[in-house]
Amino acid sequence: MQGCDASILLNYQNSERRAYASRTLRGFQVIDDIQAKFERDIPKRVSCADILTAGARDATLLLGGPFWEVPLGRRDGKTSVAKEADLVPQGRKNATALIKIFQERGLNILELVVLSGAHIIGRSSCRSFQHRLANYKGTGGPDPTLDRLYWRNLTQSCKRSSNLVNLDATTPKTSDTEYYKNLGKKKGLLSTDQELYSDPRTAPFVSTFVNQLPDLFYNQFAVSMVKLANVKVPTPPNENEIRLNCNYVNPTPRKKVNPPRRG
Numbered sequence: 365m366q367g368c369d370a371s372i373l374l375n376y377q378n379s380e381r382r383a384y385a386s387r388t389l390r391g392f393q394v395i396d397d398i399q400a401k402f403e404r405d406i407p408k409r410v411s412c413a414d415i416l417t418a419g420a421r422d423a424t425l426l427l428g429g430p431f432w433e434v435p436l437g438r439r440d441g442k443t444s445v446a447k448e449a450d451l452v453p454q455g456r457k458n459a460t461a462l463i464k465i466f467q468e469r470g471l472n473i474l475e476l477v478v479l480s481g482a483h484i485i486g487r488s489s490c491r492s493f494q495h496r497l498a499n500y501k502g503t504g505g506p507d508p509t510l511d512r513l514y515w516r517n518l519t520q521s522c523k524r525s526s527n528l529v530n531l532d533a534t535t536p537k538t539s540d541t542e543y544y545k546n547l548g549k550k551k552g553l554l555s556t557d558q559e560l561y562s563d564p565r566t567a568p569f570v571s572t573f574v575n576q577l578p579d580l581f582y583n584q585f586a587v588s589m590v591k592l593a594n595v596k597v598p599t600p601p602n603e604n605e606i607r608l609n610c611n612y613v614n615p616t617p618r619k620k621v622n623p624p625r626r627g
């Protein structure tokens with residue numbers, strides 16, 4: 365959680381990637397393949413952090429979402445600490461906690477709502493919302509802000525907590541504003557998504573995205589993604605480099621030791 369410095373890709377004991385909170389992350393091989401190609405063609409020029417940032421943009425574009433100019437030239441961090449993965453917001457946080465987490469990183473409430481819109485695609489493990497399905501907050505029943513039929517489907521899909529469910533209940537493979545409309549129908553998968561609809565600080569932004577043309581969401585999403593990618597970017601003289609392999613910090617070059625002079 366040190367900004368966009370690819371610390372999440374470092375793969376060793378006690379790194380962020382090996383943390384419990386990171387257990388559902390997938391797709392590392394895609395990044396490795398892209399990086400291996402760059403290393404072959406233009407060695408030591410493209411950082412893993414740039415591959416991640418540009419990859420997020422390109423994936424969005426391929427799904428019909430907006431284009432944005434990705435500021436390139438970021439460097440890869442040299443540290444990754446497992447316990448920092450716990451700073452990444454999980455699905456049980458309330459709106460106040462989310463607003464605080466975002467504000468501490470220079471991101472405002474509009475940005476919380478628009479960036480949560482990344483959940484128009486992708487999937488979540490059942491573990492992240494299982495607390496909503498039964499005995500919610502000790503009530504003995506499910507979360508009342510969960511649509512009854514949707515709840516029934518989720519209960520069936522979640523026989524195991526590691527099962528995966530689409531974050532967008534209706535159009536999981538297209539970039540559109542259905543995600544925000546679903547919140548109004550009590551079909552937000554994570555409680556953090558659903559709360560955006562009910563909390564008075566975030567609700568006005570949700571209804572704006574529902575009521576305006578999708579272009580408003582797309583344009584704001586593009587602007588906020590650039591801002592998100594610039595949070596705490598490592599710059600010299602902070603420890604950083606262009607990694608030769610995204611999984612590891614570069615080996616320290618051995619110092620040349622001159623043989624002792626004779627005579």
Ligand code: HEM
Pocket residue numbers: 388389390453454455456457462476479480482483485486487488489490491492531554556
């Ligand atoms: C507002 C705070 C956020 C919270 C609380 C949150 C929470 C989560 C959770 C719990 C999951 C499912 C993890 C699991 O598999 O169990 C998830 C998935 C995902 N999140 Fe977020 N998230 C937030 C913001 C963001 C942002 C800002 C982005 C990107 C701009 C994002 C993009 C995604 C994507 C793409 C997935 C699906 C991953 C996949 O299919 O493998 N999220 N999020």
